[in-house]
Each structure stands twice: as C-alpha cells, then as structure tokens.
Amino acid sequence: GAVVSQHPSWVICKSGTSVKIECRSLDFQATTMFWYRQFPKQSLMLMATSNEGSKATYEQGVEKDKFLINHASLTLSTLTVTSAHPEDSSFYICSEGFSTDTQYFGPGTRLTVL
Amino acid sequence: DQQVKQNSPSLSVQEGRISILNCDYTNSMFDYFLWYKKYPAEGPTFLISISSIKDKNEDGRFTVFLNKSAKHLSLHIVPSQPGDSAVYFCAARGQGGSEKLVFGKGTKLTVNP
Numbered sequence: 525g526a527v528v529s530q531h532p533s534w535v536i537c538k539s540g541t542s543v544k545i546e547c548r549s550l551d552f553q554a555t556t557m558f559w560y561r562q563f564p565k566q567s568l569m570l571m572a573t574s575n576e577g578s579k580a581t582y583e584q585g586v587e588k589d590k591f592l593i594n595h596a597s598l599t600l601s602t603l604t605v606t607s608a609h610p611e612d613s614s615f616y617i618c619s620e621g622f623s624t625d626t627q628y629f630g631p632g633t634r635l636t637v638l
Numbered sequence: 639d640q641q642v643k644q645n646s647p648s649l650s651v652q653e654g655r656i657s658i659l660n661c662d663y664t665n666s667m668f669d670y671f672l673w674y675k676k677y678p679a680e681g682p683t684f685l686i687s688i689s690s691i692k693d694k695n696e697d698g699r700f701t702v703f704l705n706k707s708a709k710h711l712s713l714h715i716v717p718s719q720p721g722d723s724a725v726y727f728c729a730a731r732g733q734g735g736s737e738k739l740v741f742g743k744g745t746k747l748t749v750n751p
Contacts, residue, residue, distance in 0.1 A: 567741040617681045629681035
C-alpha cells in the first residue's frame with residue numbers, strides 16, 4: 525500500500541495566488557522528506573530537502589521565499605507556492621527519506637496556474 | 639550539466655521479448671543506483687536497485703547490470719509484458735549517506751501485445 529500521500533492531486537489557480545500542497549508519510553515517521561518538480565518530458569528535479577523541526581535545504585536556483593516548506597511534524601510536510609505564476613505550472617512530487625536504500629514517492633500534485 | 643543520462647527517450651518492444659533500458663552517469667562518486675517506474679499523473683514507484691559494489695542484481699523479471707568502468711547501467715525486463723509500459727527513470731545516489739537522488743530524464747517503454 526501507499527506509504528506517502530499528497531493532497532491535492534491537482535489544483536488550478538489564478539496567477540498571483542498561493543497554493544499549499546501537503547505531503548504525508550503514512551507508514552513511517554519521516555524526519556526527512558524531499559520535494560521534486562517535474563516539467564513535461566523532463567526529469568524529476570530535486571527542489572528542496574524538508575527536515576522536521578528545522579529549516580528546509582533548498583537546491584541551487586530554487587527560490588526559498590517563493591517555495592515555502594514547512595515540516596512541523598514527523599508525518600507532514602507542506603510546500604506552499606507563493607504568488608504563483610504560469611511558469612510554476614508543473615508536477616510536484618514529494619518523497620520520504622526514511623529508507624536509506626529507496627525513497628517512496630507520493631502520487632504527485634499537478635499544479636496549473638492560469 | 640546532467641549527471642545521469644538516459645539517451646533514449648522511448649523504446650518499443652513486443653510482448654514476450656526483452657526490454658533493455660540504458661543509463662549513463664558522469665559522477666564517479668555515485669554509490670547506489672535505482673530504477674523507478676512511473677505512470678502518467680502518478681509518482682514514481684521503486685523497481686530495483688544496485689550498489690556500486692555489485693555488478694548485477696536480479697528480481698524476478700527485472701535485472702539491473704552495472705558497469706562501473708563505463709559508468710553505465712542497464713535494466714533488463716524479460717519477458718516484457720504490456721503492463722510494463724511506463725516511463726522508467728534511472729536515479730543515482732551520492733556517497734556519504736546522502737539520500738539525495740539525481741534522476742535521468744526517463745525512457746518511455748511501450749510493450750506491444
């Protein structure tokens with residue numbers, strides 16, 4: 525069964541609004557979660573590493589003020605896309621990093637910004 | 639600069655035949671490699687992995703081969719089934735306990751009945 529869930533599975537919003545995406549670890553207490561973004565026909569690109577109880581670590585080129593990450597509990601990490609624009613339209617996926625040999629991914633969230 | 643490359647964007651094979659998906663990497667510090675399968679609008683599903691200390695790992699119909707000197711790995715699916723049709727991503731993990739994964743762009747496999 526699924527070990528990571530995401531909500532919502534898809535969202536359409538107007539340009540300039542903010543969107544929150546939730547990622548829940550169902551089976552494990554995940555101290556670390558990862559947020560990825562995938563554009564069409566591209567690879568999954570790691571955006572940031574979410575650490576429970578501390579600040580997220582962002583990859584180079586990812587604006588931390590635009591993509592706010594909160595990991596307040598061992599089972600929940602949230603990604604908020606602030607002041608979304610059409611170029612932020614993408615498929616956002618989280619994964620939990622409890623397992624050192626594998627990562628289990630959520631089902632993803634399709635964001636469309638009009 | 640792509641550290642993990644999957645140079646074939648697509649592959650088509652007949653049911654029952656072998657599917658071979660290839661992946662090349664440039665970073666010699668990678669110590670663990672994984673293959674994920676992904677259906678449209680879903681997150682990737684872990685398929686099989688291999689440590690850099692091995693050159694082969696097998697799980698049912700799936701076998702992954704690693705050639706460290708060539709910095710090349712491949713995924714073999716035998717026999718291929720229509721349900722295997724999906725996008726396959728190769729991923730690599732760095733040394734030092736880092737759990738960061740670097741992904742290739744994926745190869746879309748189509749298995750024809």
